[in-house]
Amino acid sequence: MLPDEAPPANRSASVPSPQKIIIRGGRLVDADRHVAPPTDILIIGDSIAELGPPGMPAPSDARVMDAGSRLLHPGFINAHTHGMGNLSKGTADRWSLELLWVGAASFMANQNLEIKYLNTYLGAVEMLLKGCTAAYDLTFGYPLASVEEMSAIGQAYVDAGMRAVVAPMLADLSFYQAIPGLLEAMPDRLRREVAAYDEAPFESTLAMMRESLHGWKHDREQVRLGVAPIIPLHCSDALIAGSARLARDFGVVLHSHVAESKVQAVSALKRYGKTLTAHVDGLGLLGPDFTVAHGVWLDDDDMRRLADHGCSVAHNPASNMRLGSGIADARRMLELGVNLGIGTDSANCSDNLNMYEAMHCASMVSNVQGPDYTRWLRSEEVLNAATIGSARALGFDKIGRIAPGYKADIVFLDLEKVNWIPINDPTNQLVLTEDGTSVDAVMVGGRMVVEKGRKVGCDMTKLARDAEAARARLASLNEGAKALGTQLEGLVGSFCVGLSNAPYHIHRYGHAH
Structure with a gap:
């Protein structure tokens, strides 16, 4: 023993024993069996230690939590937001994905660190109140992500008590450069104005990302970084390949919007002579750490490539409909072995961050793809995608289940709310009936972050006041960007509708061929 080392007894005495909680009286959802038997849960520290029948033995120093008249399910995991x-929720009505890009500066520009923190914290509070305990956040990179904002955004999730992957969106080509022929279709005056949105060189973008990864200060069990080359068309090959190398150097996850809209799918053939998935496969992006966002216009070859590499797809059915992008073939993805997660997408293109609604949409949109009901997504498949599948996409291996060894991320639903009167099938009702109004409490890592339907430690009156002030400030500062977007809408909209009418070898719209 070194002279200045404390004796073992003293050292152990200085370390507090982990908290112990025994949850009694609740009903635990078994998604695959469509039942919710009464189950007691022992939590030690931040993890689940044991499940057992009502009245199972528990340590004498365990705090008893009464979950009577409560249904317990794993915290949802938002695979893409x-x-x-x-x-900027509810900002626009008839916005395609491409028109959203035209309007992006009107809500993304001029956000200082305080507003970026507030924006993120607001979303985290909404997700927690609606039963979501972890999220994959493709966040700022406008005009260039910074080390400081990554840390501030991570701190927002820490302060909210939520888990997250924070992945800044990386690009070195603007939207206007990304779509073949779009710049050439513009009058000179507009072409000069949109030049202001040109992205930074890939070298500086990757250097910022490397610095952020190297100096990440937050607990990676709660909030970690990811790497997100935003859309392959918006990235040079050097940026895509560099992003893949960087993520693997640091052992973090990757994420990109791939084949979200038909405009992207057709543009890829024009630029690369192959699909986006085939292109990024050749650049080394695909792997078990990689998630495709949306994947609406993936064909069978694309899906097989993703499955062969162990990739995930974040299925965002509400956003895909809201933006008119089409209907992703989630059934075919599962058939071919792609890991499926579910996401809400952003509040300005899906308008809320409600994973119950995202699951409901995933179920409904599956049903309208054809009359063969045996191919429709089953409710347990949807529920598993929103938990287990999304956890895999985020790279967290101990969340998404209520089982021994997993983190104690648990949602408590009030069975006396009208959605649960009566209880017929808990799995079906979670997917098809629940809308978030029954959420009574939420636990993350053994700590209560929502109690009695309210976010613990959050002054909602102040949050509303701060959010309104920030909204008004951005509206004032971004008046010019909004005006430019209005000028561009008709030109860009008609150009992209023309691209979308081009022949393509698969069909993903809701109308006839």
Whole structure:
């Protein structure tokens, strides 16, 4: 023993024993069996230690938590969202994905660190109140992500008590450069104005990302970084390949919007002579750490490539409909072995961050793809995608289940709310009936972050006041960007509708061929 080392007894005495909680009286959802038997849960520290029948033995120093008249399910995991959009919910009505890009500066520009933190914290509070305990946040990179904002955004999730992967969106080509022929179709005056949105060189973008990864200060069990080359068309090959190398150097996850809209699918053939998935496969992006966002216009070859590499797809059915992008073939993805997660997308293109609604949409949109009901997604498949599948996409291996060894991320639903009167099938009702109004409490890592339907430690009156002030400030500062977007809408909209009418070898719209 070194002279200045404390004796073992003293050292152990200085370390507090982990908290112990025994949850009694609740009913635990078994998604695959469509039942919710009464189950007691022992939590030690931040993890689940044991499940057992009602009245199972527990340590004498365990605090008893009464979960009577409560249904317990794993915290949902949002496989794809954008924290920078939470102040802009309901901003526009008839917005395609491409028109959203035209309007992006009107809500993304001029956000200082305080607003970026507020934007993210607001989304985290909404997700927690609606039973979501972890999220994959493709966040700022406008005009260039910074080390400081990554840390501030991570701190927002820490302060909210939520888990997250924070992945800044990386690009070195603007939207206007990304779509073949779009710049050439513009009058000179507009072409000069949109030049202001040109992205930074890939070298500086990757250097910022490397610095952020190297100096990440937050607990990676709660909030970690990811790497997100935003859309392959918006990235040079050097940026895509560099992003893949960087993520693997640091052992973090990757994420990109791939084949979200038909405009992207057709543009890929024009630029690369192959699909986006085939292109990024050749650049080394695909792997078990990689998630495709949306994947609406993936064909069978694309899906097989993703499955062969162990990739995930974040299925965002509400956003895909809201933006008119089409209907992703989630059934075919599962058939071919792609890991499926579910996301809400951003609050400005899906308008809330409600995973119950995202699951409901995933179920409904599956049903309208054809009359063969045996191919429709089953409710347990949807529920598993929103938990287990999304956890895999985020790279967290101990969340998404209520089982021994997993983190104690648990949602408590009030069975006396009207959605649960009566209880017929808990799995079906979670997917098809629940809308978030029954959420009574939420636990993350053994700590209560929502109690009696209210976010613990959050002054909602102050949050509303701060959000309104930030919204008004951005509206004033971004008046010019909004005006430019209005000028561009007709030109860009008609150009992209023309691209979308081009022949393509698969069909993903809701209307006839």
